Amino acid sequence: MKGTPLTEKTWKYICDLVPAEDDFLRQLNVEALEQEIPAIQISPDQVSFLQFFLRAIQARHVLEIGSLAGYSTITMARALPDEGQLFALEREPEYSFFIRKKVKEAGLENVVTVHTGEALETLETQEFPELDFVFIDADKMNYKRYLDLTVPMLRKGGVVCGDNALAWGMIADTDVPADREDVLGMQEFNAAMAARDDLACSMVPLGDGMFMGVKL
Numbered sequence: 578m579k580g581t582p583l584t585e586k587t588w589k590y591i592c593d594l595v596p597a598e599d600d601f602l603r604q605l606n607v608e609a610l611e612q613e614i615p616a617i618q619i620s621p622d623q624v625s626f627l628q629f630f631l632r633a634i635q636a637r638h639v640l641e642i643g644s645l646a647g648y649s650t651i652t653m654a655r656a657l658p659d660e661g662q663l664f665a666l667e668r669e670p671e672y673s674f675f676i677r678k679k680v681k682e683a684g685l686e687n688v689v690t691v692h693t694g695e696a697l698e699t700l701e702t703q704e705f706p707e708l709d710f711v712f713i714d715a716d717k718m719n720y721k722r723y724l725d726l727t728v729p730m731l732r733k734g735g736v737v738c739g740d741n742a743l744a745w746g747m748i749a750d751t752d753v754p755a756d757r758e759d760v761l762g763m764q765e766f767n768a769a770m771a772a773r774d775d776l777a778c779s780m781v782p783l784g785d786g787m788f789m790g791v792k793l
């Protein structure tokens with residue numbers, strides 16, 4: 578059995594059933610567009626799933642690689658306890674400025690710390706506490722490197738999650754052109770993650786797919 582296809586109608590039903598995208602997140606998207614930040618945020622059904630999941634594992638320490646406008650940052654920070662910490666890694670200074678502004682407006686400045694710069698460098702130079710959850714949503718060619726650098730930082734039972742794991746519908750393609758480094762990067766990432774014997778993995782086909790692995 579292949580499961581039920583996600584039609585537009587069913588998708589809308591899911592989003593309405595658990596309305597996780599509130600006015601604040603909608604307004605964030607409007608302002609992000611005005612600032613010419615690409616509209617490639619996670620989908621509303623990913624919002625409710627991530628919040629549900631972080632609460633289920635009682636996450637306190639979250640690392641996000643690639644925060645863009647802070648939509649998923651604020652989504653996840655809202656699901657953490659008061660003493661929780663979310664480390665948001667973002668390469669672009671202008672995006673980081675925007676994220677900090679929205680985080681402050683959301684009253685989450687005690688939870689979220691934005692680290693501006695190349696994530697590979699931040700991961701090498703910064704100390705982070707033991708992590709409960711890692712959300713990878715940055716440059717696709719480096720996903721495997723982010724995976725290798727962050728799995729050691731996870732607690733046992735902690736989870737790593739790669740966004741865009743279905744690569745815009747091209748993940749199963751065998752004739753990916755060489756200039757689609759993003760699709761090739763996702764294929765490499767999924768295969769590397771599935772092959773690790775320190776992770777138990779599952780594909781969650783919400784949005785553009787999230788490949789998730791729990792540390793054994």
Ligand code: DHB
Nearest residue numbers: 617618714715740741785
């Ligand atoms: C796109 C979507 C994403 O979620 C992402 O992380 C990067 C790019 C896109 O649709 O181009």
Ligand code: MG
Nearest residue numbers: 617714740741
């Ligand atoms: Mg993404």
